[in-house]
Amino acid sequence: MSYTAGDWPIGAALLQFPGTTDDGLPVQDASPRRWAEALREVAAAGFDHVDLTDSWLRPGDLPPERLRELARTLKETELGVTAVSVVRRSVIDPAPETAAGNLAYLLRTVDAAAELGVGVVCVGLHQPLTPAQREALWFWTAPGGGDPEGDEQVWNLAVERLRTVGERAAGLGVRISLEMYEDTYLGTPEDTVRLVQDIALPNVGVNPDIGNLVRLHRPVPDWEELLTPVLPYTNYWHIKNYYRDYDPATGAYFTVPAPAESGVINYRRALELALRAGFDGPICVEHYGGDGLSVAAANRDYLRRILSVKLADPS
Template sequence: MRYSLCTISFRHELVSFEHLIEYAHRTGFSGIELWGVHARALVHTFHSQIEPWMVKLKSYGMQIPMISDYVGLLDNLQPSSAIQMKLKEWIELACRFETSHIRIFAGHMGSSQVDDEQWELCIDRLRKLSEELSENGLTLVLETHPNTLADTLDSTLRILREVDHPALRINLDFLHIWEGGSDPIEAYQALKPWVSHFHMKNVTNPEQLSIFHPHNVYSPSGPREGMVPLKEGIVDFERIVAYLSDDDVDSCASLEWFGKEPFQYLSGEMEWLRNVSNRPTRYEVSG
């Protein structure tokens, strides 16, 4: 298993991309998941520095596994030209940062909230995006996330069946799939043929899951109480990491941290993950 940090973890920090590269290398990360907001800002403000940054990143054996962005899939008023502009931008950003995966959400409403027309609109747009990204050597990655059409295991599998395109993949967020009512390992087993990436984060108790709602995550003054290290929360990540180690998964997991002191937190998480992964006794799946 390879691990990446997310630049969104540093959204309220005054830190350069080059500093993140050096920190990620020292801490043992294999990559940096680039938030779309940051990718656009880097291209706009530091255009000439991106190439030397990428040279340094690769010299450390690191990569950009994924650019995480957003698009309005359920907006009936969203013209196709706007989605095409977003698609063009993704292709350009992927080229600049030498990645092949673009992560998005499956709309902004839960699977139980949409009607048939909205569902079909989302499926149609996902299929077209998958087709056009595939033609450019890229992959579209859907994240399992509340308040999207991929908010449960069943709805995520339904999307995959109905879009039916090899360029559509899954970013499995273990906490959110648990929030959707599924055992994380059972969900992984069901989604394994489509999983390209994982997100890992944890929370103290179910009543605090709302702290991960986007409006709170983006707010510099939003509450952070309940965001805890992987080993301390309601989802058993020791079990998950041990299972993935046994399964010899060749995928990348990003550590999502939206709380305070991201440098200190991520360093501690990497040390814990190394210890769990190297333990001789692995987790065994019960019958």
Template sequence: MESRATTPPDPADWTAETWPIACNMLTFGATTPDGTPTIDAPAVTWAGQLRQVRELGFDHIDPTDAWLSLAKLSPERLDEFRSVLADEGLGISSISMTRSSVVDRKNGEQNLADAHRFLDIAPEVGASIVNVGFMQGLTAAQQKALWFWLEPGHVDDPELRPLAIERIRELGDHAAANGIQLSLEMYEDTYVGTPEDAVQFVKDVGHDAVGLNPDIGNLVRLHRPIPSSPGMIDLFETVLPYCNFWHIKSYTRDEDPTTGSYSSAPVPLKYGVINYRAVIRRALELGYRGPFCTEHYGSDSIGVCAENRDYIRQVLGSALNRPDLPTNQQGASA
């Protein structure tokens, strides 16, 4: 396929209304209702799913490989996808790999090759970020649970950490050569499973094109002890200076110290245990200029994502008009 690189807007020019806030396509799943893999579905199927997102007012999507792996499309089908995307009036601000660890003992080398392919596709479709993580496939128990996080899942092997650093650094080199960034998604029991571990991993990689995705929603939903503070702001404080992308979602969380029981459930951003108004404003203070990708599990996922997008824009609008922020963080609307 001939190169058709698309230059994304300069983050220095983003305003509250133009800041890229994508809808994650995860809600549509890897198969269609009749069981056809989404990757093999006709373009009209892709168009119908994309149209639902566009009708909710989204300008951007994140075509996660848990929906449709662009890395596995033939050049012809990738062109077909780009045509459908354009017809529906949507752009791509980020591409996420889900449960495709580059150190998976069985599929790690293939996942690494796919990550490289995503890094080549991203600038062609206008995306500035490729998001990867070390989470792996759901266990049988997780697949049967009401919420998969209620059952224990994969735990990273410390012996493979040096290989993980090597491969992420390799991807960072590729990202830098293509003028984009690589982001590492925080996820429990992985090398980036706590704020402290995540920062240390990024420091050990030591690459300017590699940052963090502070998806701390993945942590607050767990039915286990986690550090807590009002609004969970302390959990973010450690990682925000290293962040270049953001999967953003929220949950309720309750703990009963008498019985040792926990409960959590997905909710829109403004109703959860994380005070995202304070956290987003703090991120901007620290210089955050990355895209957002809205996520939600259960109920009308894309409908909640649209509510979350509007909430984020309101918070950005308020924060970007602060006279105490440096000029390059205020945006053109300030």
């Protein structure tokens, strides 16, 4: 599909909206009126799309009538959906029962996305936050779980299970986008490309969320080296940015969230490279900390200004 700068689907992440209401009720069990309260804030920030981040609400765990209520609420708030993003539900979690449960959940999420008319489900291999990560000011400054390096049996299990998800999605007209994340089999561009190629389904591609990598407090390749190899496989994109600094005298690294136009990733250049590689998928803008929705809205406007030039579209 060919988009203009004005109608390119750019959705707001729901990371800044908690999974429980102020009175302690899980959003999953809340009324559509409570769902609409959050979604109206997204629409009021100028968005016409939202990323249904499942840390806020899990479409895959809604019974049919509740799923229809969600569809009606989205229609009433005049929001399309760029994707359903599944967070920290690895199909190769070290606990076999958890991994199997995550696979079943992903399949239900694909079914729910198709029912809602959503064209993309974003999945990853990152695991739940550790206690140290939950206690840290910024969770990425503490070590988290990862996939075993060089373990072909686990790698093949990841391929098999993600292919199963991809095949279910293909039958429903849904694309699967694999989110890059540190210390997983999607933690380097080389591994990410290999995993997609091993899965070998045309509807399974990459979400090159390189913000997940440049924020690490350790050496990382230049952002362009992380991005360029995966662009031919990109079908969805979480965009966020970070300030990054390094003190050679102490060996200390420093990163904090930044607006998309201000951080270490040059998204003007990144979008140019992506468009040149044929990227035409939806985008989600993210930001951690403070009023993340307002920063995401500024990120959206920044991206549209760039797209208007790159697409030679005055709108």
